[in-house]
Amino acid sequence: MDERAYYVESQTTKVANLNCPFCRTTGEYELRWMVRKKKDRLPPGADERDRARFQKAQSYMVLMDDKAMCKNVRCRKRFDLSGIKTMAFL
Secondary structure, three states: OOHHHHEEEEEEEEEEEEEOOOOOOEEEEEEEEEEEEEOOOOOOOOOHHHHHHHHHOOOEEEEOOOEEEOOOOOOOOEEEOOOOOOEEEO
């Protein structure tokens, strides 16, 4: 059974304070996250191995954006997101 059958997926945005490495300005950026919440019941048609994997599964979030664009009008360069974890357990 596929691991995605254990979760309900949705998208959300969260605000993070980031520094542009080029112009050194600080700004609040909205980052997109994929939220995967564990279902309350095991999907039908699961065997013992699937039950064991479902027991260990946890709800978590995965960062979808890997770059952000500077909000400074003079800069507007794209920079990599650093200092932010790409996965967080709920």
